[in-house]
Amino acid sequence: MANRRSFLRGVSALSGGMFLAPHLSEAIGSKIGNFNRKHASLSNREIAEDDEFWYWVRQAFTGSENINNLNSGVVSPQPKSVQDTFDRYIRISNEAPPLYGGQIIEQSTAAVKSKLAKIAGCLPEEVALSRNTTESLETIIFGLNLKKGDEVVLTKVDHHRMKYAWRQRAQRDGIVLKWIEIDPAMDSTEHMVKRYVDQFNPKTKAIEVTHLINWSGQILPVRAIADEARKRDIDVIVDGAHSFCHFDFKIPDLNCDYFGTSLHKWLCAPYGTGMLYVRKGKAKNVWPLYASPDPLSDEINKFEYQGTENYAKAEGIAESIGFHEMIGIERKEARLRYLKNYWANKAAKIPKVKIVTTLSDEYSCAICLFHIEGTKPFEIGEILEKKYKILVRPIDHENVKGLRVTPHIFTTIRELDDLIDAITVLAA
Ligand SMILES: Cc1ncc(COP(=O)(O)O)c(C=O)c1O
Numbered sequence: 558m559a560n561r562r563s564f565l566r567g568v569s570a571l572s573g574g575m576f577l578a579p580h581l582s583e584a585i586g587s588k589i590g591n592f593n594r595k596h597a598s599l600s601n602r603e604i605a606e607d608d609e610f611w612y613w614v615r616q617a618f619t620g621s622e623n624i625n626n627l628n629s630g631v632v633s634p635q636p637k638s639v640q641d642t643f644d645r646y647i648r649i650s651n652e653a654p655p656l657y658g659g660q661i662i663e664q665s666t667a668a669v670k671s672k673l674a675k676i677a678g679c680l681p682e683e684v685a686l687s688r689n690t691t692e693s694l695e696t697i698i699f700g701l702n703l704k705k706g707d708e709v710v711l712t713k714v715d716h717h718r719m720k721y722a723w724r725q726r727a728q729r730d731g732i733v734l735k736w737i738e739i740d741p742a743m744d745s746t747e748h749m750v751k752r753y754v755d756q757f758n759p760k761t762k763a764i765e766v767t768h769l770i771n772w773s774g775q776i777l778p779v780r781a782i783a784d785e786a787r788k789r790d791i792d793v794i795v796d797g798a799h800s801f802c803h804f805d806f807k808i809p810d811l812n813c814d815y816f817g818t819s820l821h822k823w824l825c826a827p828y829g830t831g832m833l834y835v836r837k838g839k840a841k842n843v844w845p846l847y848a849s850p851d852p853l854s855d856e857i858n859k860f861e862y863q864g865t866e867n868y869a870k871a872e873g874i875a876e877s878i879g880f881h882e883m884i885g886i887e888r889k890e891a892r893l894r895y896l897k898n899y900w901a902n903k904a905a906k907i908p909k910v911k912i913v914t915t916l917s918d919e920y921s922c923a924i925c926l927f928h929i930e931g932t933k934p935f936e937i938g939e940i941l942e943k944k945y946k947i948l949v950r951p952i953d954h955e956n957v958k959g960l961r962v963t964p965h966i967f968t969t970i971r972e973l974d975d976l977i978d979a980i981t982v983l984a985a
Pocket residue numbers: 630631689690691692716718767769770771796798799819
């Protein structure tokens with residue numbers, strides 16, 4: 558806890574005054590003062606390379622020093638403060654569950670939805686809490702009024718659970734799915750937009766766009782694709798599982814109708830927390846997954862009838878938002894991209910190693926895939942885990958093959974150097 562407090566003071570001091578006041582006190586020693594003076598004039602890019610700053614961030618997490626976790630593409634660990642808050646509210650809610658389950662949870666849910674809306678740049682009445690991206694997006698996939706013959710355009714590299722949901726809908730309701738291919742090295746907005754637009758016709762009613770493809774880390778130009786779709790009255794559903802709180806954007810800037818995300822990924826919120834955004838005026842077009850008193854109302858809350866929830870989640874999410882905001886999304890994005898470029902540029906120079914994902918800033922951030930020619934990703938993944946204690950994710954899916962490396966804000970340069978050393982040995 559002591560470490561975390563120091564970190565908060567340090568980070569507050571770096572936040573250009575925005576979060577400064579509540580945390581500055583006489584208890585801040587000369588170290589923090591120096592820290593502040595040293596960093597006050599630094600740009601996000603300079604801070605991205607400042608390992609002292611990120612050392613403090615790492616102190617806020619509780620990961621094992623014996624495991625080099627470069628697989629934050631599944632879920633993020635939570636800062637200790639989020640874990641503590643969650644534990645505390647489990648105990649508090651057990652003091653008087655009827656009271657907690659009644660009024661208190663409602664108030665904390667409303668408060669946390671306002672905070673999420675602020676980060677997302679949308680209205681609180683456009684935000685519903687869910688358990689994850691799957692629940693958010695399946696609400697839309699199963700809730701839209703689509704009839705036999707209506708067409709939906711999606712990519713072969715969309716997440717498999719969303720693909721299962723669309724296939725189930727196709728089997729049950731006779732909608733037609735149009736699959737497009739996206740190459741992980743593609744870095745032309747024009748080409749990606751064309752892939753979608755080539756499939757559009759008067760029967761096209763909806764598209765799914767994955768903002769950041771989990772298999773490769775590739776970022777798709779959602780805005781450009783959405784503009785073309787909406788011109789033709791086609792609904793735009795965005796899978797934002799990996800983009801929200803990973804890099805800087807506001808949901809309305811994407812011009813989409815629906816956006817689902819998991820807060821346990823880049824926001825570092827408690828496991829089993831997610832968010833659904835529904836553009837104002839669109840909720841009335843979607844049937845809720847869990848029945849509500851008025852399923853055709855235009856109120857976003859109709860999507861929150863999942864039954865009894867874990868009372869501690871809303872407080873845990875709020876704590877993770879505080880943590881996220883103290884670092885700031887611009888710094889987080891700059892650091893994540895810096896870490897990715899650091900290891901990927903070194904790996905690219907190793908004979909037989911190929912960087913599969915585009916490294917362009919516009920089309921990738923933290924997540925990137927490499928492949929060692931003549932090897933099997935799952936075999937390499939196993940050696941990295943068993944022998945080197947390095948966690949990455951082997952991928953062999955559609956046209957995407959290799960090992961997915963996902964550093965996080967707690968990742969150190971030494972850990973990336975360890976990865977490079979291991980790849981060098983394995984490639985040789
Ligand atoms: C692109 C994408 N969509 C959806 C999901 C599903 O997320 P969740 O399991 O949190 O529902 C994931 C999970 O990694 C993902 O990467």
